[in-house]
Amino acid sequence: MKSTTDSSPTGLTRPLLSRLWREWVSSHRSVLLIAFVMMAVVSASAAAYPAVIRKVFDDLGSASPSLIWTIPPIIIAITLIKGLAMYLQVRQVNFLALTVTRELQKAMAAHLIRADLALVTAFPAGEFVSRLLNDVQLVREAIIRLANNLIRDALMIVTMVGMMIWFDWLLTLIVLVVYPVAMQPIIRIGRRQRQQAGALQADLGDATAALSEVMQGSRMIRAYGLEEHQTSRTARVFDTLFGRVLGLTLGKARIDPILEILGGIAVAGVIGVAGWRVVRGEMQVGDVAGFITALLMMVQPVRGLGTLNAVVQEAASALERIFQLLDRAPEITTPSSAKTLPAPKGNIRFDGVGFRYGDTMVLDDISFEAGPGQMIALVGPSGAGKTTVINLLPRFFDCEEGSISLDGHAVTGLDLAELRGSMALVSQDSVLFNDTIATNIRLGRLDASDDEVQAAARAAAAHEFIMAQPDGYETVVGEAGSRLSGGQRQRIAIARAMLKNAPVLLLDEATSALDASSEEQIQQALEHLAEGRTTLVVAHRLATVRKADLILVMDEGRIVERGNHDQLINQDGLYARLSALQHFTQ
DSSP states (O other): OOOOSOOOHHHHHHHHHHHHIIIIIGGGHHHHHHHHHHHHHHHHHHHHHHHHHHHHHHHHHHTOTHHHHHHHHHHHHHHHHHHHHHHHHHHHHHHHHHHHHHHHHHHHHHHHHHSOHHHHTTSOHHHHHHIIIIIHHHHHHHHHHIIIIIIIIHHHHHHHHHHHHHHOHHHHHHHHHHHHHHHHHHHHHHHHHHHHHHHHHHHHHHHHHHHHHHHHTHHHHHHTTOHHHHHHHHHHHHHHHHHHHHHHHHHHHTHHHHHHHHHHHHHHHHHHHHHHHHHTTSSOHHHHHHHHHHHHHHHHHHHHHHHHHHHHHHHHHHHHHHHHHHTOOOSSOOOTTOBOOSSOOOOEEEEEEEEEETTEEEEEEEEEEEOTTOEEEEEOSTTSSHHHHHHHTTTSSOOSEEEEEETTEEGGGBOHHHHHHTEEEEOSSOOOOSSBHHHHHHTTSTTOOHHHHHHHHHHTTOHHHHHTSTTGGGOBOOGGGTTSOHHHHHHHHHHHHHHHTOSEEEEESTTTTOOHHHHHHHHHHHHHHHTTSEEEEEOSSGGGGTTOSEEEEEETTEEEEEEOHHHHHHHTSHHHHHHHHTTOOO
């Protein structure tokens, strides 16, 4: 998902931050207002310190007894006011930052869930995880720093400069000449940080994807003795990550020394000039003490503003990646003039359908019809395009040539939710979520009762093994169903499809993970379920589709043979050869 816009740091930072404010932050103005008021209180109370110090030194010179009785309570009162205001300000700012990041994460997750399958499958899962977690955390940090540094520290600096001018304008001029000079190298460092931050987020995505692959492929890694190979592979990923983080860290590390050195120069210059003026009788010692106090209190806010640029540039890079995702509008949507199918019957027609993945032709001139009560089987060697046919019907992808219709209506002109609601899918890689067995089955129809869930499980030959689990239907299946066997996962997925009770069934290797005994049970259940419904079956094991009304034999994206089992065996073509390879000719 590369950006197509100008990616120069200065060219994008302000528009990105403006959009963040406009779309995500501005609706929380009340929270910001309270935070701003508290920041003003912090700045005002901090401004009292230099005045108090000035009073202390003046009273010390005159040995005034008021020093003992008045100054300590004043300092305590200032400290209490400032401390309470700081707590309320930090609380409001953090609440705002967490709220905005939560809303960003929810919006990104919702966008991914509704995104075109072409987008979701085009990138590793780690890429999206990085954007949802790492990029958003950079934005959260930037919001906190912008509020604390850009606003509170700016108020503090303005207040302290005002106090310094009140004490002595000439000394203030010296300070105002030195500090802006420090900003130029810091700004340049921040621009480099922006470029490094964008690369870091991509590296984090690679690291997340690599770790996910290692965990998911742990069985295969051990079976093939790939421990050393995968250890080296992940080590290279983390070495790259180390170099990127080190570069960012060293960039940030340059900022504080620059500010420290120039701050020291400013303080030294102030003390030198102030001492000379005190000797000449042009300043009081209290004025010098108050001025230096204000100057020292300004150092930390200036330092905060100095490091802010690097944080903002990193956040701008993260925002660019976030907005690229949110701006990627789905291409497969419900048309504005969509037709509704209140009671779909399941009449399917493919007419000259063609489809490409990129520049590769995957399907060419696919044509067939199917109606209620019919089972259409798609068979052929791997890569023939069988699953792609299944994917086109519910519009996971849209065909590029020809047309597909349901009950006489082009699928591209139907309400997308209604279209997909009329179909139930069971695929080879049965998808289960880390929840209970009952919940995973109930995803077929969310309002189903417990009795209906159990009836679907019985029909899928799953009830007995479910009841043998420690908590029965309330057993948590683990991540991706990891606590169940492949056959058990498949039967739960079939039960889910049975519960949906849709007029069109899409079975993509639905029985591939079952043993012979379970497969026979499921085949019987599927045959019963298919009665009166339109069923499309993708199968490698030809024995499972022998009873199909029509078998479409595919090779290299085209239908090369069609007929029932007996007709295809007699043709002595590809189907017959595949049957012979599987020792299935009867």
